[in-house]
Amino acid sequence: QKEVEQNSGPLSVPEGAIASLNCTYSDRGSQSFFWYRQYSGKSPELIMSIYSNGDKEDGRFTAQLNKASQYVSLLIRDSQPSDSATYLCAVSTSYGKLTFGQGTILTVHP
Amino acid sequence: KAGVTQTPRYLIKTRGQQVTLSCSPISGHRSVSWYQQTPGQGLQFLFEYFSETQRNKGNFPGRFSGRQFSNSRSEMNVSTLELGDSALYLCASSFLPGQENSPLHFGNGTRLTVT
Numbered sequence: 195q196k197e198v199e200q201n202s203g204p205l206s207v208p209e210g211a212i213a214s215l216n217c218t219y220s221d222r223g224s225q226s227f228f229w230y231r232q233y234s235g236k237s238p239e240l241i242m243s244i245y246s247n248g249d250k251e252d253g254r255f256t257a258q259l260n261k262a263s264q265y266v267s268l269l270i271r272d273s274q275p276s277d278s279a280t281y282l283c284a285v286s287t288s289y290g291k292l293t294f295g296q297g298t299i300l301t302v303h304p
Numbered sequence: 305k306a307g308v309t310q311t312p313r314y315l316i317k318t319r320g321q322q323v324t325l326s327c328s329p330i331s332g333h334r335s336v337s338w339y340q341q342t343p344g345q346g347l348q349f350l351f352e353y354f355s356e357t358q359r360n361k362g363n364f365p366g367r368f369s370g371r372q373f374s375n376s377r378s379e380m381n382v383s384t385l386e387l388g389d390s391a392l393y394l395c396a397s398s399f400l401p402g403q404e405n406s407p408l409h410f411g412n413g414t415r416l417t418v419t
Contacts, residue, residue: 224409228407228408230410236412236418237411237412237413238347238394238410239396239408239410240407240408240409242317243407282346282347284408291349291360291362292349292396292408293339293349293351294339294346294347294349295346296346297346297347
Protein backbone atom coordinates (compact mmCIF):
# COMPACT_ATOMS: atom_id res chain seq x y z
CA GLN A 195 0.00 0.00 0.00
CA LYS A 196 1.33 3.40 -0.96
CA GLU A 197 1.77 5.88 1.87
CA VAL A 198 -0.35 8.52 0.14
CA GLU A 199 -2.87 7.66 -2.55
CA GLN A 200 -4.93 9.98 -4.66
CA ASN A 201 -8.00 9.22 -6.71
CA SER A 202 -6.99 8.16 -10.16
CA GLY A 203 -7.44 10.69 -12.89
CA PRO A 204 -7.55 12.46 -15.02
CA LEU A 205 -10.57 14.36 -13.79
CA SER A 206 -12.54 16.50 -16.20
CA VAL A 207 -15.24 18.93 -15.10
CA PRO A 208 -17.15 21.67 -16.89
CA GLU A 209 -16.51 25.30 -16.05
CA GLY A 210 -18.50 26.37 -13.02
CA ALA A 211 -18.80 22.87 -11.58
CA ILE A 212 -17.36 21.52 -8.34
CA ALA A 213 -14.17 19.49 -8.66
CA SER A 214 -13.58 16.92 -5.93
CA LEU A 215 -10.11 15.55 -5.29
CA ASN A 216 -9.49 12.79 -2.78
CA CYS A 217 -6.52 11.44 -0.92
CA THR A 218 -5.94 8.67 1.62
CA TYR A 219 -2.87 8.07 3.74
CA SER A 220 -1.56 5.12 5.65
CA ASP A 221 0.33 6.60 8.62
CA ARG A 222 -2.08 7.25 11.49
CA GLY A 223 0.52 9.46 13.12
CA SER A 224 0.39 11.99 10.29
CA GLN A 225 -0.24 15.48 11.58
CA SER A 226 -0.11 17.95 8.71
CA PHE A 227 -1.82 17.78 5.34
CA PHE A 228 -1.32 19.92 2.29
CA TRP A 229 -2.66 20.38 -1.20
CA TYR A 230 -0.30 21.66 -3.86
CA ARG A 231 -1.12 22.68 -7.40
CA GLN A 232 1.38 22.15 -10.19
CA TYR A 233 1.00 23.62 -13.63
CA SER A 234 2.78 21.89 -16.47
CA GLY A 235 6.46 22.79 -16.45
CA LYS A 236 6.21 24.63 -13.14
CA SER A 237 7.01 23.76 -9.55
CA PRO A 238 4.33 22.87 -6.99
CA GLU A 239 2.65 25.75 -5.21
CA LEU A 240 0.80 25.45 -1.92
CA ILE A 241 -2.91 26.13 -2.10
CA MET A 242 -4.26 24.68 1.15
CA SER A 243 -3.06 23.26 4.43
CA ILE A 244 -5.15 21.56 7.10
CA TYR A 245 -4.21 20.14 10.48
CA SER A 246 -7.47 19.49 12.35
CA ASN A 247 -10.48 17.35 11.56
CA GLY A 248 -13.22 19.14 9.70
CA ASP A 249 -13.39 21.65 6.90
CA LYS A 250 -11.18 24.60 6.08
CA GLU A 251 -12.29 27.08 3.47
CA ASP A 252 -10.21 29.57 1.50
CA GLY A 253 -12.02 31.31 -1.31
CA ARG A 254 -13.19 28.71 -3.80
CA PHE A 255 -11.17 25.97 -2.12
CA THR A 256 -12.29 23.77 0.75
CA ALA A 257 -10.07 21.16 2.35
CA GLN A 258 -11.63 18.41 4.41
CA LEU A 259 -9.81 16.18 6.86
CA ASN A 260 -11.00 13.02 8.58
CA LYS A 261 -8.18 11.51 10.61
CA ALA A 262 -10.27 8.52 11.74
CA SER A 263 -10.78 7.53 8.12
CA GLN A 264 -7.30 8.72 7.13
CA TYR A 265 -8.83 10.78 4.39
CA VAL A 266 -8.29 14.29 3.12
CA SER A 267 -10.03 15.95 0.22
CA LEU A 268 -10.06 19.19 -1.73
CA LEU A 269 -13.14 20.74 -3.23
CA ILE A 270 -12.86 23.45 -5.85
CA ARG A 271 -16.09 25.37 -6.32
CA ASP A 272 -16.95 27.30 -9.48
CA SER A 273 -14.10 25.63 -11.33
CA GLN A 274 -12.30 27.75 -13.89
CA PRO A 275 -10.15 26.74 -16.87
CA SER A 276 -7.21 28.30 -14.99
CA ASP A 277 -7.68 25.60 -12.32
CA SER A 278 -6.55 22.99 -14.86
CA ALA A 279 -3.40 21.53 -13.33
CA THR A 280 -2.07 18.56 -11.41
CA TYR A 281 -3.13 18.56 -7.77
CA LEU A 282 -0.80 16.93 -5.29
CA CYS A 283 -1.79 15.74 -1.86
CA ALA A 284 1.05 15.82 0.67
CA VAL A 285 1.21 14.40 4.16
CA SER A 286 3.75 15.04 6.86
CA THR A 287 4.62 11.55 7.98
CA SER A 288 7.63 12.36 10.11
CA TYR A 289 9.43 15.43 11.22
CA GLY A 290 10.92 17.13 8.24
CA LYS A 291 9.52 14.80 5.59
CA LEU A 292 6.57 15.36 3.31
CA THR A 293 5.21 12.42 1.34
CA PHE A 294 3.33 13.20 -1.85
CA GLY A 295 0.66 11.32 -3.71
CA GLN A 296 0.99 10.66 -7.40
CA GLY A 297 -1.21 13.62 -8.24
CA THR A 298 -4.54 14.02 -9.97
CA ILE A 299 -4.71 15.82 -13.29
CA LEU A 300 -7.69 18.16 -13.39
CA THR A 301 -9.03 19.63 -16.60
CA VAL A 302 -11.75 22.27 -16.52
CA HIS A 303 -13.34 22.65 -19.92
CA PRO A 304 -15.28 25.74 -21.00
CA LYS B 305 10.61 38.35 0.06
CA ALA B 306 12.62 36.34 -2.44
CA GLY B 307 11.51 32.77 -3.03
CA VAL B 308 13.53 29.60 -3.11
CA THR B 309 16.28 29.90 -5.71
CA GLN B 310 17.72 26.90 -7.48
CA THR B 311 20.66 26.89 -9.83
CA PRO B 312 21.21 25.93 -12.52
CA ARG B 313 17.80 25.64 -14.16
CA TYR B 314 18.94 23.11 -16.73
CA LEU B 315 21.80 20.64 -16.88
CA ILE B 316 22.86 18.09 -19.44
CA LYS B 317 25.37 15.50 -18.31
CA THR B 318 26.64 12.17 -19.59
CA ARG B 319 26.53 8.86 -17.79
CA GLY B 320 29.24 8.44 -15.22
CA GLN B 321 29.69 12.14 -14.54
CA GLN B 322 28.74 13.83 -11.32
CA VAL B 323 26.63 16.91 -10.75
CA THR B 324 26.07 19.46 -8.00
CA LEU B 325 22.82 21.37 -7.63
CA SER B 326 22.40 24.44 -5.48
CA CYS B 327 19.48 25.81 -3.47
CA SER B 328 19.06 29.04 -1.56
CA PRO B 329 16.05 28.95 0.79
CA ILE B 330 13.67 31.74 1.62
CA SER B 331 15.27 34.14 4.06
CA GLY B 332 14.70 32.91 7.60
CA HIS B 333 13.95 29.33 6.60
CA ARG B 334 16.31 26.87 8.19
CA SER B 335 15.05 23.67 6.67
CA VAL B 336 15.78 22.58 3.13
CA SER B 337 14.32 19.48 1.52
CA TRP B 338 15.13 17.92 -1.82
CA TYR B 339 12.76 16.00 -4.05
CA GLN B 340 13.10 14.17 -7.33
CA GLN B 341 10.19 14.36 -9.73
CA THR B 342 9.75 12.02 -12.68
CA PRO B 343 6.64 11.24 -14.74
CA GLY B 344 6.60 7.63 -13.57
CA GLN B 345 7.41 8.00 -9.88
CA GLY B 346 6.03 11.42 -9.08
CA LEU B 347 7.61 13.48 -6.31
CA GLN B 348 9.98 11.43 -4.23
CA PHE B 349 11.70 12.62 -1.08
CA LEU B 350 15.50 12.64 -1.19
CA PHE B 351 16.57 14.23 2.09
CA GLU B 352 15.99 17.07 4.47
CA TYR B 353 18.45 19.30 6.27
CA PHE B 354 17.92 21.49 9.28
CA SER B 355 20.66 23.55 10.87
CA GLU B 356 23.31 21.81 8.77
CA THR B 357 22.18 18.33 9.88
CA GLN B 358 20.53 15.73 7.71
CA ARG B 359 17.47 14.63 9.64
CA ASN B 360 15.62 12.51 7.11
CA LYS B 361 16.66 10.55 4.08
CA GLY B 362 14.56 8.89 1.41
CA ASN B 363 15.16 5.59 -0.33
CA PHE B 364 17.82 6.65 -2.77
CA PRO B 365 21.25 5.10 -3.31
CA GLY B 366 24.34 6.55 -1.73
CA ARG B 367 25.22 8.24 -5.01
CA PHE B 368 22.80 10.94 -3.90
CA SER B 369 24.15 13.14 -1.17
CA GLY B 370 23.68 16.61 0.14
CA ARG B 371 24.77 19.16 2.63
CA GLN B 372 23.64 22.39 4.19
CA PHE B 373 25.77 25.36 5.03
CA SER B 374 25.60 27.68 8.02
CA ASN B 375 23.63 30.22 5.97
CA SER B 376 21.01 27.49 5.26
CA ARG B 377 21.95 27.23 1.61
CA SER B 378 22.05 23.65 0.45
CA GLU B 379 23.67 21.59 -2.25
CA MET B 380 22.93 18.13 -3.48
CA ASN B 381 25.36 15.97 -5.37
CA VAL B 382 24.77 13.00 -7.60
CA SER B 383 27.80 10.92 -8.52
CA THR B 384 28.22 8.35 -11.27
CA LEU B 385 25.15 9.55 -13.10
CA GLU B 386 22.79 7.03 -14.65
CA LEU B 387 20.20 7.56 -17.36
CA GLY B 388 17.48 7.02 -14.77
CA ASP B 389 18.66 10.06 -12.84
CA SER B 390 17.13 12.30 -15.49
CA ALA B 391 14.48 14.22 -13.62
CA LEU B 392 13.35 17.51 -12.22
CA TYR B 393 15.08 18.11 -8.90
CA LEU B 394 13.12 20.34 -6.59
CA CYS B 395 14.32 22.09 -3.52
CA ALA B 396 11.88 23.29 -0.90
CA SER B 397 12.36 25.33 2.23
CA SER B 398 10.33 25.86 5.37
CA PHE B 399 10.70 27.46 8.75
CA LEU B 400 9.88 24.40 10.84
CA PRO B 401 9.29 21.47 8.50
CA GLY B 402 6.23 19.33 8.94
CA GLN B 403 4.81 21.64 11.57
CA GLU B 404 1.55 23.48 11.56
CA ASN B 405 1.69 26.74 9.64
CA SER B 406 5.08 25.88 8.24
CA PRO B 407 4.51 24.42 4.79
CA LEU B 408 7.11 23.75 2.15
CA HIS B 409 7.82 26.37 -0.48
CA PHE B 410 9.34 25.05 -3.67
CA GLY B 411 11.93 26.48 -5.99
CA ASN B 412 11.61 26.32 -9.77
CA GLY B 413 13.71 23.20 -9.93
CA THR B 414 16.72 22.01 -11.85
CA ARG B 415 15.99 19.90 -14.92
CA LEU B 416 18.74 17.29 -15.21
CA THR B 417 19.13 15.30 -18.39
CA VAL B 418 21.59 12.42 -18.45
CA THR B 419 22.65 11.16 -21.87
